[in-house]
Amino acid sequence: MLQFGFDIGGTNIAGGIVDDDANILVKAERRFPKGEGVVAVLNVLQDMFLGLCRELRISKYLIAAVGAAIPGSITFDGASVIDAHNLDFHNVPFKAMLRQRIDTPVYLQNDANAATLAELVSGSLKGCKTAALLTLGTGVGGGLIINGRLFNGGRNMGVELGHMLLKSGGEPCTCGNLGCVESYCSASSLCREYGTDSAKRVFEAAEAGDKRAQTVLDRYIDDLGSAIASIVNLIDPERIALGGGVSHAGDRLLAPLSENVKKKCFFPSCPPIVRAHHGNDAGIIGAAMAHQYQ
Amino acid sequence: MLQFGFDIGGTNIAGGIVDDDANILVKAERRFPKGEGVVAVLNVLQDMFLGLCRELRISKYLIAAVGAAIPGSITFDGASVIDAHNLDFHNVPFKAMLRQRIDTPVYLQNDANAATLAELVSGSLKGCKTAALLTLGTGVGGGLIINGRLFNGGRNMGVELGHMLLKSGGEPCTCGNLGCVESYCSASSLCREYGTDSAKRVFEAAEAGDKRAQTVLDRYIDDLGSAIASIVNLIDPERIALGGGVSHAGDRLLAPLSENVKKKCFFPSCPPIVRAHHGNDAGIIGAAMAHQYQ
Numbered sequence: 001m002l003q004f005g006f007d008i009g010g011t012n013i014a015g016g017i018v019d020d021d022a023n024i025l026v027k028a029e030r031r032f033p034k035g036e037g038v039v040a041v042l043n044v045l046q047d048m049f050l051g052l053c054r055e056l057r058i059s060k061y062l063i064a065a066v067g068a069a070i071p072g073s074i075t076f077d078g079a080s081v082i083d084a085h086n087l088d089f090h091n092v093p094f095k096a097m098l099r100q101r102i103d104t105p106v107y108l109q110n111d112a113n114a115a116t117l118a119e120l121v122s123g124s125l126k127g128c129k130t131a132a133l134l135t136l137g138t139g140v141g142g143g144l145i146i147n148g149r150l151f152n153g154g155r156n157m158g159v160e161l162g163h164m165l166l167k168s169g170g171e172p173c174t175c176g177n178l179g180c181v182e183s184y185c186s187a188s189s190l191c192r193e194y195g196t197d198s199a200k201r202v203f204e205a206a207e208a209g210d211k212r213a214q215t216v217l218d219r220y221i222d223d224l225g226s227a228i229a230s231i232v233n234l235i236d237p238e239r240i241a242l243g244g245g246v247s248h249a250g251d252r253l254l255a256p257l258s259e260n261v262k263k264k265c266f267f268p269s270c271p272p273i274v275r276a277h278h279g280n281d282a283g284i285i286g287a288a289m290a291h292q293y294q
Numbered sequence: 295m296l297q298f299g300f301d302i303g304g305t306n307i308a309g310g311i312v313d314d315d316a317n318i319l320v321k322a323e324r325r326f327p328k329g330e331g332v333v334a335v336l337n338v339l340q341d342m343f344l345g346l347c348r349e350l351r352i353s354k355y356l357i358a359a360v361g362a363a364i365p366g367s368i369t370f371d372g373a374s375v376i377d378a379h380n381l382d383f384h385n386v387p388f389k390a391m392l393r394q395r396i397d398t399p400v401y402l403q404n405d406a407n408a409a410t411l412a413e414l415v416s417g418s419l420k421g422c423k424t425a426a427l428l429t430l431g432t433g434v435g436g437g438l439i440i441n442g443r444l445f446n447g448g449r450n451m452g453v454e455l456g457h458m459l460l461k462s463g464g465e466p467c468t469c470g471n472l473g474c475v476e477s478y479c480s481a482s483s484l485c486r487e488y489g490t491d492s493a494k495r496v497f498e499a500a501e502a503g504d505k506r507a508q509t510v511l512d513r514y515i516d517d518l519g520s521a522i523a524s525i526v527n528l529i530d531p532e533r534i535a536l537g538g539g540v541s542h543a544g545d546r547l548l549a550p551l552s553e554n555v556k557k558k559c560f561f562p563s564c565p566p567i568v569r570a571h572h573g574n575d576a577g578i579i580g581a582a583m584a585h586q587y588q
Contacts, residue, residue, distance in 0.1 A: 130448025144529070146440055146448075153530035154424025154440075155565070163527040163560045166462050168478075168520035177558050179520070184462075226462035226473070230524065233457040235438070236447035264471050266457045271449070 002058070003291065004104070006045060006068040007111065007283025008032070010086025013041075014280070015048040017056055017063070018288035022122035024281055026055050038092055046101045060104065067107045067287030068098065069114035076156045078108050107290040110158055114286030115243060115278070116143025117150050121289045123277030124241040131237045133276060134161055134228070137244035139174065140182040146235070150293060162186070166227055184223040187245040190216065203249045221253070225260030228273065233266045243276035250275060296352070297585065298398070300339060300362040301405065301577025302326070304380025307335075308574070309342040311350055311357070312582035316416035318575055320349050332386055340395045354398065361401045361581030362392065363408035370450045372402050401584040404452055408580030409537060409572070410437025411444050415583045417571030418535040425531045427570060428455055428522070431538035433468065434476040440529070444587060456480070460521055478517040481539040484510065497543045515547070519554030522567065527560045537570035544569060 002025075007014040009032060016027030028048055033040040045068075053060045072084025079096065081089040099106045109117070116133040119125040125133065125145060134142040140162030144151040153159050162182035163175055170179030183189060187199045194202045194216045205213035228240060246253060254273055262270045278285055296319075301308040303326060310321030322342055327334040339362075347354045366378025373390065375383040393400045403411070410427040413419040419427065419439060428436040434456030438445040447453050456476035457469055464473030477483060481493045488496045488510045496514075499507035522534060540547060548567055556564045572579055 128448075146445070151440070151529070153561075154422075154532050155530050155561070157530055157561050159529060160527040160560045164458075164524040165520040165527075165558065166459065168460050168517055175560060177523075177560075223462055226459040229471075230458040231528070233454040233459075234525070234528065235445070235453060236449050236451055238448050264459065266454045266469060266471075267447075267449070267451050 003288040004066040005284035005288030016284040065105045065291035067290040069111040069283040069287040112141040115282035118282040118286035135244035136246035181227040229264035241276040297582040298360040299578035299582030310578040359399045359585035361584040363405040363577040363581040406435040409576035412576040412580035429538035430540035475521040523558035535570040
């Protein structure tokens with residue numbers, strides 16, 4: 001079976017045709033038509049969809065379903081985008097609108113859930129019944145796998161790994177709360193504390209012997225270790241994957257972090273912490289596979 | 295159908311026969327034979343089991359299953375108690391031993407899970423697909439319901455709601471970590487801070503205008519609110535029930551706590567926080583019903 005995935009971001013829209021083994025056969029990227037409204041977005045999507053079918057020399061009727069990963073909240077029934085601030089979408093019945101344009105079943109999904117599903121289907125969380133993906137970027141997001149399926153929260157409004165409280169009453173968070181995981185564990189928080197715009201630079205400076213960089217990194221790893229230990233002690237996943245900018249540090253992050261979590265884990269053994277497998281393609285793959293994991 | 299539940303504690307053993315609507319038909323309590331070994335415990339259990347069957351004037355073969363709630367960890371397969379420190383049980387194949395004595399199928403369960411199951415079957419969490427029970431006693435324990443069933447952690451080693459981190463690097467916890475929920479939200483922590491041995495007294499003093507009691511209570515409610523907000527923002531349960539000594543304060547706790555959680559909840563609405571329904575009977579009921587919820 002073939003399926004199509006869109007990853008709709010506030011800067012770019014990526015799309016691709018994906019096979020049942022989660023390989024992307026063809027893909028493309030276009031600029032998001034900022035400020036031009038929903039119709040302009042639908043024009044871009046329709047054009048990409050038909051263009052990639054042509055490129056693969058297949059009829060559009062060979063595409064079983066189209067998924068769209070959206071950076072925002074989706075209604076319970078998966079029909080509408082409630083709020084996606086970066087797209088300026090508010091209460092948009094996007095499922096029906098896109099379906100009408102491309103004449104194929106459409107599935108909407110939050111982008112963090114799409115990335116988590118991509119890791120479950122063919123990435124770092126493959127085969128897990130219970131697992132978590134944590135993305136360490138501008139903010140902290142992610143998703144949960146429970147009982148082998150994507151878990152979208154008990155009231156189907158999503159999961160907010162970045163807004164667990166790490167230091168009750170601590171630093172202000174963008175959500176209005178004090179002391180959220182995101183305030184201490186985002187790439188932004190790491191960069192801001194050292195005074196750079198690249199998480200990579202903090203790791204490099206520490207490795208070159210810069211003591212201030214090492215102090216900043218020690219604080220960051222201790223806080224991230226506490227956030228992960230909270231998740232472990234609550235739901236004890238089999239595996240935890242890290243994505244986003246900070247995860248590119250690889251073992252320089254994973255080795256000390258794993259040691260830190262081990263000390264804070266309540267259970268006799270600690271689940272492995274690994275790097276997420278799919279980088280920028282996670283949205284396309286997760287969106288495409290969504291219809292098989294409803 | 296009839297089933298039998300044991301709630302085995304380090305001070306007392308409670309047992310009862312339970313019908314399918316989770317009513318206890320007869321029950322009894324005996325002293326835990328401290329320091330006398332597993333065989334002495336089995337003697338007590340066999341005696342209680344046969345005695346209560348006689349009291350109800352039924353054959354023991356009318357009992358479909360026997361459950362035992364244990365204050366400790368159970369192996370994956372439910373066959374053995376790994377560690378139950380208050381019972382001095384370590385690696386005890388208790389399922390087979392008890393089954394041999396009473397000639398009826400036996401199910402072992404952690405006591406916090408048994409209490410959670412009791413609330414799901416016929417108490418404050420009835421009808422919930424996703425919910426949490428938090429018990430505020432000497433420590434902080436509890437359980438999770440996910441997808442309508444008891445969730446025993448991704449690696450089947452339990453869930454530790456009291457050992458999520460509330461203030462990374464904060465107060466020492468009995469588990470060896472710093473800043474766990476238990477260090478701030480147990481009844482013990484509330485009592486210790488005010489200098490009493492009864493949580494009730496702190497609430498009464500605050501109500502009578504004692505400003506120090508009110509300050510202690512404000513701190514406690516703010517921290518408990520943060521712990522609950524962490525659970526809400528991570529898995530967004532439909533309902534949260536509170537048990538244990540502190541929960542007896544009722545609305546004097548629940549009203550300000552609900553306000554506090556509402557402020558910290560990421561979602562547009564906040565799940566209700568209610569008092570657990572089953573008090574001391576929760577262990578008997580949950581243990582008895584375990585075989586129907588495997």
